[in-house]
Amino acid sequence: xRLSYVLGIETSCDDxxxxxxxxxxxxxxxxxxxxxxxxxxxxxxxxxxxxxxxxARIESTYQRCLAEAQLxxxxxxxxxxxxxxxxPMSLLVGLRFARHLTRxxxxxxxxxxxxxxxxxxxxxxxxxxxxxxxxCLLASGGHCQLAVVHGPGRLALLGQTLDDxxxxxxxxxGRRLRLHILxxxxxxxxxxAIEHAALLASNPLAYEFPLPxxxxxxxxxxFAGIKNxxxxxxxxxxxxxxxxxxxxISNYGDFCAGLLRAVSRHLMHRTQRAIEYCLLPNVRLxxxxxxxxxxxxxxxxxxxxxxxxxxxxxxxxxxxxRPSKRYCSxxxxxxxxxxxxxxxxxxxxxxxxxxxxxxIQ
Ligand code: KG4
Ligand code: ZN
Numbered sequence: 001x002r003l004s005y006v007l008g009i010e011t012s013c014d015d016x017x018x019x020x021x022x023x024x025x026x027x028x029x030x031x032x033x034x035x036x037x038x039x040x041x042x043x044x045x046x047x048x049x050x051x052x053x054x055x056a057r058i059e060s061t062y063q064r065c066l067a068e069a070q071l072x073x074x075x076x077x078x079x080x081x082x083x084x085x086x087x088p089m090s091l092l093v094g095l096r097f098a099r100h101l102t103r104x105x106x107x108x109x110x111x112x113x114x115x116x117x118x119x120x121x122x123x124x125x126x127x128x129x130x131x132x133x134x135x136c137l138l139a140s141g142g143h144c145q146l147a148v149v150h151g152p153g154r155l156a157l158l159g160q161t162l163d164d165x166x167x168x169x170x171x172x173x174g175r176r177l178r179l180h181i182l183x184x185x186x187x188x189x190x191x192x193a194i195e196h197a198a199l200l201a202s203n204p205l206a207y208e209f210p211l212p213x214x215x216x217x218x219x220x221x222x223f224a225g226i227k228n229x230x231x232x233x234x235x236x237x238x239x240x241x242x243x244x245x246x247x248x249i250s251n252y253g254d255f256c257a258g259l260l261r262a263v264s265r266h267l268m269h270r271t272q273r274a275i276e277y278c279l280l281p282n283v284r285l286x287x288x289x290x291x292x293x294x295x296x297x298x299x300x301x302x303x304x305x306x307x308x309x310x311x312x313x314x315x316x317x318x319x320x321x322r323p324s325k326r327y328c329s330x331x332x333x334x335x336x337x338x339x340x341x342x343x344x345x346x347x348x349x350x351x352x353x354x355x356x357x358x359x360i361q
Pocket of ligand 1: 013139140141142143166167168170171189190191192195297298299300301302303328329330
């Protein structure tokens with residue numbers, strides 16, 4: 001079969017990502033413009049500023065992407081763009097740019113659900129091993145869910161977070177710990193800084209957090225308790241050791257190790273329920289075979305958390321995968337790959353050209 005190329009545009013949050021992936025799953029170009037440096041200064045994302053930055057950068061990101069792939073725009077088979085979920089102002093920049101491109105080139109516009117793109121990404125690198133359906137643990141800065149994935153647009157949700165997302169909790173706790181004032185963590189997100197700081201622990205068992213939703217027999221998540229307990233523990237420690245108001249507690253490594261263990265345990269506990277549910281005799285979602293488990297989203301970057309999840313899955317005979325680290329966090333590749341998956345599912349060639357009906361939602 002002839003190779004086609006799909007361009008993917010991601011602007012749902014604070015990264016302007018544009019990439020080109022071919023239908024064999026090879027990445028032809030991947031350009032990512034992060035706004036992290038800018039937002040770090042303000043302690044968080046300010047939507048109108050994020051929108052301005054996307055606007056200022058999207059055209060040059062696109063041009064760099066074409067140059068890197070050594071392709072002419074006419075050679076693209078389709079344009080895929082994140083339409084939800086995300087910051088509406090940011091999403092609009094990507095969608096408007098995608099509409100403008102598809103009108104000019106007369107190519108199909110493929111709307112992409114951001115979380116679905118995270119879920120499907122691992123298939124790009126492991127197409128033979130990961131067949132539909134599979135079980136997916138999605139953990140990012142905005143979401144936490146367990147789902148059975150049957151194909152693009154076909155996810156059955158088993159559970160989701162009732163409050164914060166784990167990445168969001170890491171980011172807020174990292175900020176409260178003031179890890180960003182340490183030069184080595186200045187431009188890192190909270191999750192990455194906490195993972196690294198935990199390696200410095202001298203007493204990794206010093207902090208212990210209760211397991212959230214321990215009594216609930218479902219697949220939902222809750223990270224607000226861990227977050228609030230963390231804030232309290234940090235405050236107590238600051239009082240004990242008279243930490244200056246702009247300083248970091250001295251045993252922050254121990255704290256981060258405890259936090260990481262708490263988040264890991266909660267993710268494992270819920271994933272275990274999901275696996276057991278799939279294996280119930282009256283459910284048997286995957287026939288006699290154990291489900292394949294994918295972990296994805298920014299939190300899947302975390303080696304400790306992923307190792308724990310993979311270990312748990314192995315106890316049930318499940319194989320587990322995650323995308324390569326450069327594709328776990330937000331990027332244009334996962335959007336382009338979702339577009340490729342849509343093209344491959346589109347047996348009747350019924351892809352939409354009526355761009356105006358595609359909107360952010
Ligand atoms: O998927 P993603 O790039 O964006 C969203 O869709 O939210 O995820 C970003 C989140 C951030 O909250 C960040 O703290 C978390 O992923 N993250 C990590 C690590 N790297 C990024 N969390 C734990 N450990 C990491 N190494
Ligand atoms: Zn994401």
